[in-house]
Amino acid sequence: MKKYVLFDHDGVLVDTELWYFKAGERALADIGITVDREQYLRDMSRGAGTWVQARAAGADERSISRQRAARDAYYQEYLRTRPIEIEGVVEALAELSHHVRMAIVTTAKRADFELIHEKRRITQFMDFVLVREDYELAKPHPEPYLTGLKRFGATREETLVVEDSARGLTSAVAAGIDCVIVHNEFTKTQDFSQASHRINALSELKDIVLG
Missing domain, CATH: 1.10.150 (DNA polymerase; domain 1)
Structure with missing residues (x-):
């Protein structure tokens, strides 16, 4: 687990x-x-x-x-x-919040991130958020996810990364953390051969977390 x-x-x-x-x-x-x-x-x-x-x-x-x-x-x-919601995300996070602690590690700039979340309910489930200004080297370097581990005080073995891009997957693998790839139509042709799991929606994540 x-x-x-x-x-x-x-x-x-x-x-x-x-x-x-x-x-x-x-x-x-x-x-x-x-x-x-x-x-x-x-x-x-x-x-x-x-x-x-x-x-x-x-x-x-x-x-x-x-x-x-x-x-x-x-x-x-x-x-x-533009419509940028992904169906089922809030519901999946709400369910996961009963079982794990969660955070966001993103290459998004703070201004963009704050604009996105002005009226959304996603961040209420997160212990913290790391945006591009919070670390020096961006993905595919492992620093972003290593910074996330440090903030949690977590080990690699008890942590899971959820990504949709090869760049993010490379970052997670370099940090030594298991990575789940969730389907995204825009990035679906990238190489995800190093992923630990592949899913179509975040609703499938609970079984992996508890497995």
């Missing part, structure tokens, strides 16, 4: 992965650059992202800095206006 669960956020608790991609896609379209989605997913799996393609297309750092700000603004627009 596991005692602690560290949740990734985007794509696991809220359906934001696609909108983050679309915000970057829109920002680069503003300067005439087309983003290849499959290449983006490959880049993201190793901790890179939109700006790899921008540089390859000849964008200079000044343009990238300007379009990064545009991407952030577009993303917050999408967070305010």
Whole structure:
């Protein structure tokens, strides 16, 4: 039985992965650059992202800095206006809260995270949240999940990570923590061969935690 669960956020608790991609896609379209989605997913799996393609297309750092700000603004627009709930998440967390302690370990910036959760009930179940500003090295480096272990005072063996991306899986594996991959349509083509379990919805997590 596991005692602690560290949740990734985007794509696991809220359906934001696609909108983050679309915000970057829109920002680069503003300067005439087309983003290849499959290449983006490959880049993201190793901790890179939109700006790899921008540089390859000849964008200079000044343009990238300007379009990064545009991407952030577009993303917050999408967070305010698009449906990002994942059905059954709150109910699954409520049930899990009777059996384990939980926290969120995310690469989301604090401003985006706070915007997402202004009117949602997810964080009430969490002991703490680690956002991008709370650690130095992002996923796929193990630091985010090692930081989560330290905050809980937990061992690797009694902890479970829940992720939806290869980048997050790599981070968890490098930290020595068992990782469950929950299905996300946007990241489904990534390599999840190192996952301990794969599930279609968080409602399936209870059986793994108690197993």
